[in-house]
Amino acid sequence: xxxxxxxxxxxxxxxxxxxxxxxxxxxxxxxxxxxxxxxxxxxxxxxxxxxxxxxxxxxxxxxxxxxxxxxxxxxxxxxxxxxxxxxxxxxxxxxxxxxxxxxxxxxxxxxxxxxxxxxxxxxxxxxxxxxxxxxxxxxxxxxxxxxxxxxxxxxxxxxxxxxxxxxxxxxxxxxxxxxxxxxxxxxxxxxxxxxxxxxxxxxxxxxxxxxxxxxxxxxxxxxxxxxxxxxxxxxxxxxxxxxxxxxxxxxxxxxxxxxxxxxxxxxxxxxxxxxxxxxxxxxxxxxxxxxx
Amino acid sequence: xxxxxxxxxxxxxxxxxxxxxxxxxxxxxxxxxxxxxxxxxxxxxxxxxxxxxxxxxxxxxxxxxxxxxxxxxxxxxxxxxxxxxxxxxxxxxxxxxxxxxxxxxxxxxxxxxxxxxxxxxxxxxxxxxxxxxxxxxxxxxxxxxxxxxxxxxxxxxxxxxxxxxxxxxxxxxxxxxxxxxxxxxxxxxxxxxxxxxxxxxxxxxxxxxxxxxxxxxxxxxxxxxxxxxxxxxxxxxxxxxxxxxxxxxxxxxxxxxxxxxxxxxxxxxxxxxxxxxxxxxxxxxxxxxxxxxxxxxxxxxxxxxxxxxxxxxxxxxxxxxxxxxxxxxxxxxxxxxxxxxxxxxxxxxxxxxxxxxxxxxxxxxxxxxxxxxxxxxxxxxxxxxxxxxxxx
Numbered sequence: 001x002x003x004x005x006x007x008x009x010x011x012x013x014x015x016x017x018x019x020x021x022x023x024x025x026x027x028x029x030x031x032x033x034x035x036x037x038x039x040x041x042x043x044x045x046x047x048x049x050x051x052x053x054x055x056x057x058x059x060x061x062x063x064x065x066x067x068x069x070x071x072x073x074x075x076x077x078x079x080x081x082x083x084x085x086x087x088x089x090x091x092x093x094x095x096x097x098x099x100x101x102x103x104x105x106x107x108x109x110x111x112x113x114x115x116x117x118x119x120x121x122x123x124x125x126x127x128x129x130x131x132x133x134x135x136x137x138x139x140x141x142x143x144x145x146x147x148x149x150x151x152x153x154x155x156x157x158x159x160x161x162x163x164x165x166x167x168x169x170x171x172x173x174x175x176x177x178x179x180x181x182x183x184x185x186x187x188x189x190x191x192x193x194x195x196x197x198x199x200x201x202x203x204x205x206x207x208x209x210x211x212x213x214x215x216x217x218x219x220x221x222x223x224x225x226x227x228x229x230x231x232x233x234x235x236x237x238x239x240x241x242x243x244x245x246x247x248x249x250x251x252x253x254x255x256x257x258x259x260x261x262x263x264x265x266x267x268x269x270x271x272x273x274x275x276x277x278x279x280x281x282x283x284x285x286x287x288x289x290x291x292x
Numbered sequence: 293x294x295x296x297x298x299x300x301x302x303x304x305x306x307x308x309x310x311x312x313x314x315x316x317x318x319x320x321x322x323x324x325x326x327x328x329x330x331x332x333x334x335x336x337x338x339x340x341x342x343x344x345x346x347x348x349x350x351x352x353x354x355x356x357x358x359x360x361x362x363x364x365x366x367x368x369x370x371x372x373x374x375x376x377x378x379x380x381x382x383x384x385x386x387x388x389x390x391x392x393x394x395x396x397x398x399x400x401x402x403x404x405x406x407x408x409x410x411x412x413x414x415x416x417x418x419x420x421x422x423x424x425x426x427x428x429x430x431x432x433x434x435x436x437x438x439x440x441x442x443x444x445x446x447x448x449x450x451x452x453x454x455x456x457x458x459x460x461x462x463x464x465x466x467x468x469x470x471x472x473x474x475x476x477x478x479x480x481x482x483x484x485x486x487x488x489x490x491x492x493x494x495x496x497x498x499x500x501x502x503x504x505x506x507x508x509x510x511x512x513x514x515x516x517x518x519x520x521x522x523x524x525x526x527x528x529x530x531x532x533x534x535x536x537x538x539x540x541x542x543x544x545x546x547x548x549x550x551x552x553x554x555x556x557x558x559x560x561x562x563x564x565x566x567x568x569x570x571x572x573x574x575x576x577x578x579x580x581x582x583x584x585x586x587x588x589x590x591x592x593x594x595x596x597x598x599x600x601x602x603x604x605x606x607x608x609x610x611x612x613x614x615x616x617x618x619x620x621x622x623x624x625x626x627x628x629x630x631x632x633x634x635x636x637x638x639x640x641x642x643x644x645x646x647x648x649x650x651x652x653x654x655x656x657x658x659x660x661x662x663x664x665x666x667x668x669x670x671x672x673x674x675x676x677x678x679x680x681x682x683x684x
Binding site for chain 2: 002005008009012013016118119120121129130132137139140141211212213221253256257261262
């Protein structure tokens with residue numbers, strides 16, 4: 001076994017895995033507070049990446065666009081919650097999950113209608129030839145993705161542990177009604193959670209687009225992988241989502257290199273099934289106490 | 293209530309009229325065909341044209357159709373074929389084999405065309421060919437490269453070269469012109485086209501004395517090619533052969549460059565799309581592909597065609613337009629040579645044709661595939677530049 005190849009595979013796997021991790025984080029964040037799975041997480045990101053594409057076409061410099069779109073993605077998430085989900089809040093988490101499946105079609109259809117279904121070019125945040133050190137090749141976009149994932153993770157943890165709104169979010173995820181009784185404005189919290197998830201989706205989309213390419217279906221696979229990563233990490237655990245994403249990225253690379261690229265997805269899924277059999281709450285999951 | 297009833301009545305009336313309408317026109321069609329020969333002599337010769345002008349291959353279909361129309365107009369301006377004008381009856385198959393089969397049946401049974409030029413995609417031509425063969429209507433597909441198309445019978449011809457030929461050409465070009473000795477191959481295992489090109493390339497390149505350092509397949513729908521490319525780049529290749537469709541090739545080029553590979557990447561006619569550069573950007577510089585036609589060829593016949601086409605449609609012709617033009621011209625020349633609109637006579641004339649087209653000199657081999665040359669194009673700053681012509 002060639003160690004150089006092995007380390008290169010791990011490094012590029014981490015680059016892809018970081019994208020899975022960011023999207024998985026968005027899914028997990030919503031699940032923790034609403035117990036609903038957001039199947040449209042990836043496509044929210046796809047939609048915002050198209051918005052970024054339009055802004056780039058207006059000749060606005062890309063780093064500025066990046067910041068604007070991150071902010072817009074937050075607003076987009078809030079809008080989805082305030083504009084649509086708010087009205088079905090009384091429904092079960094399952095109903096909300098189904099609604100997000102509908103969003104997939106709406107976002108894909110809208111994006112196709114506005115921007116067309118053909119593939120669009122999308123610039124990387126950091127251009128240039130790859131960085132080489134001791135034979136290990138590191139794409140610049142992968143470096144950006146890894147750093148972003150790391151920074152977001154730190155911000156996320158600090159936000160939840162240290163800020164007032166973060167504590168309120170945790171209170172709502174513990175027990176929505178108790179939080180309500182304690183004076184937490186649950187509807188604001190929901191909007192915030194969706195906003196932050198939207199932001200993560202937008203980031204994920206803009207980081208994925210230069211590596212793959214910008215089109216309506218660009219996030220379909222990533223959404224699935226992120227969902228798998230979330231399951232691997234325990235579905236309600238924030239470090240679990242990050243760990244699950246990175247592990248999955250590396251795992252896929254190793255399987256497709258040493259076994260077969262056709263078996264990449266099936267084997268990843270089998271590993272996850274095995275993990276869940278051994279530890280039903282995932283690698284990082286806490287035991288769930290079902291509320292009565 | 294009353295309104296509803298009236299509405300129902302109107303709708304059913306409309307339905308009845310519509311039904312009878314179709315029956316009536318159907319009868320009209322039959323009457324036309326039972327006309328005697330004397331009146332038919334003065335009538336135009338009907339040629340069926342099939343191409344997907346809507347659907348997933350719409351840009352391919354549009355170019356091809358414009359090629360058909362231009363060829364037809366030129367013949368009519370010169371006085372037509374056998375002293376009669378020629379008329380195109382065009383059907384859109386939407387790149388869907390079922391639609392293609394319907395289009396072929398309609399052209400043959402309702403319009404009674406004497407010959408068919410089409411369709412564009414191999415799967416559609418494969419759906420139409422058996423129908424043409426059964427009815428003994430000669431057919432030429434301008435662009436379907438899959439070997440099986442002309443195997444459907446002796447009435448089926450094509451104007452383009454077949455898949456294995458492109459792989460052979462690419463191997464010769466890489467070995468002789470680019471002096472590559474070690475090449476890695478990456479291809480989609482789920483597509484006949486890609487796998488066919490990869491296979492014939494490998495065979496030829498090895499027989500020339502070159503070395504295939506890695507032969508990497510990937511499943512249909514892959515967007516992350518890092519592992520395949522890592523394996524290929526580990527063997528330090530002089531070049532990469534990537535005979536896929538433009539979406540994949542653009543991504544492969546981009547990801548290969550981000551892994552530090554700066555050598556040439558070579559592909560087939562699946563690269564011929566403006567989207568290749570859109571997706572690949574700078575990464576597709578120093579890339580080459582084999583194709584049917586180059587508008588930059590110095591040959592006079594090509595330059596005349598390019599000028600006329602640009603004047604008429606306001607855009608430069610691509611390979612599909614050129615093949616559509618050649619396909620129609622071959623068919624009309626065959627009818628002229630046959631001296632009759634009889635299917636069998638046209639078929640025999642096609643077999644013996646010797647035609648100089650814009651996509652090369654065309655003669656058919658015993659399998660009704662043309663023996664012709666291919667061009668190599670290079671991508672430089674987003675533009676296709678003619679490099680050389682390689683003969684079979």
